[in-house]
Amino acid sequence: MRSQALVDYHAPLRSASPQGSMSDASGDFAPYFHSQQVDPAVDTSLMLAAWALRFEVYCGECGFLPGDDYPDGLESDERDSISAHFCAYDRETRIAGYVRLVRADSEGIFPFQTHCSGLFNPQALPDPRVCAEISRLMVHHRYRRRRGDTLAGVNLSDEARPVAERRDDSPQIMLSLFRQMYRFCLDNEIRYWYAAMERPLARAMHRLGFAFRCIGEETDYYGPVAPYLADLRELEVEVGRARPALLEWLRPLEV
Numbered sequence: 001m002r003s004q005a006l007v008d009y010h011a012p013l014r015s016a017s018p019q020g021s022m023s024d025a026s027g028d029f030a031p032y033f034h035s036q037q038v039d040p041a042v043d044t045s046l047m048l049a050a051w052a053l054r055f056e057v058y059c060g061e062c063g064f065l066p067g068d069d070y071p072d073g074l075e076s077d078e079r080d081s082i083s084a085h086f087c088a089y090d091r092e093t094r095i096a097g098y099v100r101l102v103r104a105d106s107e108g109i110f111p112f113q114t115h116c117s118g119l120f121n122p123q124a125l126p127d128p129r130v131c132a133e134i135s136r137l138m139v140h141h142r143y144r145r146r147r148g149d150t151l152a153g154v155n156l157s158d159e160a161r162p163v164a165e166r167r168d169d170s171p172q173i174m175l176s177l178f179r180q181m182y183r184f185c186l187d188n189e190i191r192y193w194y195a196a197m198e199r200p201l202a203r204a205m206h207r208l209g210f211a212f213r214c215i216g217e218e219t220d221y222y223g224p225v226a227p228y229l230a231d232l233r234e235l236e237v238e239v240g241r242a243r244p245a246l247l248e249w250l251r252p253l254e255v
Helices: 044-061 078-082 172-187 199-208 232-242 244-250
Strands: 033-038 083-090 095-102 131-139 192-197 224-231
Touching (some): 033 044, 033 095, 044 083, 044 131, 078 095, 095 172, 131 172
Parallel strands (some): 131 192
Antiparallel strands (some): 033 083, 083 095
């Protein structure tokens, strides 16, 4: 059951640490943030902060979900039990971002498949046992104050500018979270990522080196989005070619 205690879930979290087996002391690509995997059964206070952030963004800020359905101010669902959870923290150990990787349910179905019916070639999708869906990717509003900032922390204001005039403004929180997701996938034999996102965000991700392939028609799934698929082996090649230092930073340290 969820805690009913009145807690400031955005206050500094003393148990959030850049140390540990699944944490990163972020370097050049995320110098102001660190991320870690959060186990709901062990890291109770950290998971409560993540659910509170989800409520704040999905129910309060965006209105994707009715807030009355979550009287305790914590947004969670049945998919949480089959997900890996990741949180990002700032230097004051305040929660700065969140994402989860959802595995397929007992019937091999992912969340996007219950919303995105117009898939181009559903028979060609990879084995669900080696896939996971990126879900609830969000950055705290304190780090989304510029015009064009998305929930994922990627800025779209440069979309209309010529390439030569665009700023090199990497989304540190998202990259820190992706670093942890990528390492988790290497350890758990996950090769493919699904994601439902807006087309401008997909283009922005492509500029960062994360080329997701559109696999279906646009639909209303917490806003107008289309389903995308990424092969991590292909991403490694593309990122390694375009931004080799980023790939080196994403990879786990050799033991």
